[in-house]
Amino acid sequence: MTTPGRLVVCPTPIGNLEDVTLRVLSALRDADVIACEDTRHSKRLLDRYSVTTPLVSYHEHNERARANELVARMQGGQTVALVSDAGMPLVSDPGAVLVGACVAAGLGVEVLPGPSAVLVALAVSGLPSEVWRFGGFLPRKAGELTGVLAAASGETLVAFESPRRIAASLAVLAALDPDRPVAVCRELTKFYEEVVRGTAAGLAERYAGQDVKGEIVLVVGPAAAAEDGGQADLGPALQALRDLVAAGAKPRPAAKVVASLTGAGANALYAALTERR
Structure with missing residues (x-):
């Protein structure tokens, strides 16, 4: 009986090729095949470290079809690096899609x-x-973008x-809250890395x-009002947080949930909870 293979999810450098880990290099060398977005792009990293494992493309346009193929390979005993x-x-x-297919097929997934x-x-x-959230790629439409920025007013987003839309997005944020603290991080870990900090308006x-x-x-960053507590009186929001914690919820995640529902600052709620406990 063939022993099933597995999937190994391997993060790669965001810029500087020296940031790859030893475990990732070992996994890439030991895999039977490497599934990657752009084989030409990934080959630069693999050539740098003399990794000769075969490559197959795996991107948003062939994801479902390729996932079935890769699952079949793993069921046949191969190890796939993603x-x-x-x-x-x-x-x-x-x-x-690939991770979900592996889970459904009972195959091992290592990240x-x-x-x-x-x-x-x-x-x-x-x-x-x-307290922070990851928003993926920001929406292009101003109305949707305003909604995302407003929803995250009590936490860091x-x-x-x-680069073509950064000016427009900052303009939307400045119109919503000109004093909101912002950092624009460009080309991280690369030669031209730049981090510019300031207010949304600036x-x-x-x-x-x-x-x-x-x-x-x-x-x-969080809106100034949210950092100060949103409203002067946290009463109802703080009581809701106390009730959740009393019911067994962890304070920080509960503060985030209450903040998203009430508009109060998550940090302020957590601080008020811990001060009075």
């Missing part, structure tokens, strides 16, 4: 730790990281943005009309 063009696969990149533009941007932004003015290039992660 990479994206940069960072952790599945994080705004293909991979969810290796490694580079992530989301976490690098959050750390370098200097903005609060106790990390999102990917196109950065909207800076980037207006600019020809911006490179990959961008936008980090938007």
Whole structure:
């Protein structure tokens, strides 16, 4: 009887090729096949470290068909390594279909730790990281974008943005809350890395009309009112948080839920809860 293979999810560098981990290189060498978004792009990393494992394309346009093929390979005993063009696969990149198919087929899935533009941007932004959310790629329509930014007013938002739309997105944010703290993180870990911090209004003015290039992660801090508690009286929101914690919920996740429902600041709610306990 053939022993089933498995899937190994391998994060790759977001810019600097030296950021690949030893475990990822070992997994890529040991795999029977590497599934990647762009075989030409991934080959640069593999050639750098003399990895000769065969490649197959796995991207948003062939994801479902290729997932079936790869699952069949694993059922036949092969090990498949999954990479994206940069960072952790599945994080705004293909991979969810394949992982879901492996789970449904009872195949093993191993995820290796490694580079992530989301976490690098959050750390370098200097903005609060106790309560935050990842927004993927920001919506293009101004109305939808306003909704996303307003919903995250009580926490830090990390999102990917196109260099062609960064000026427009900052203008929408500045119109919503000109004093909102923001960090524009461009070309992280690369030669031209740049992190620009300031208010929404200030950065909207800076980037207006600019020809911006490179990959961008936008980090938007909590609104000032949310950091101060949203409203002067946290009463109902704080009581709701106390009730959830008394029922067995963990304080920080519960504060985030209550904040999203009431508009109160998640950090302020958590601080008020812990001060009075």
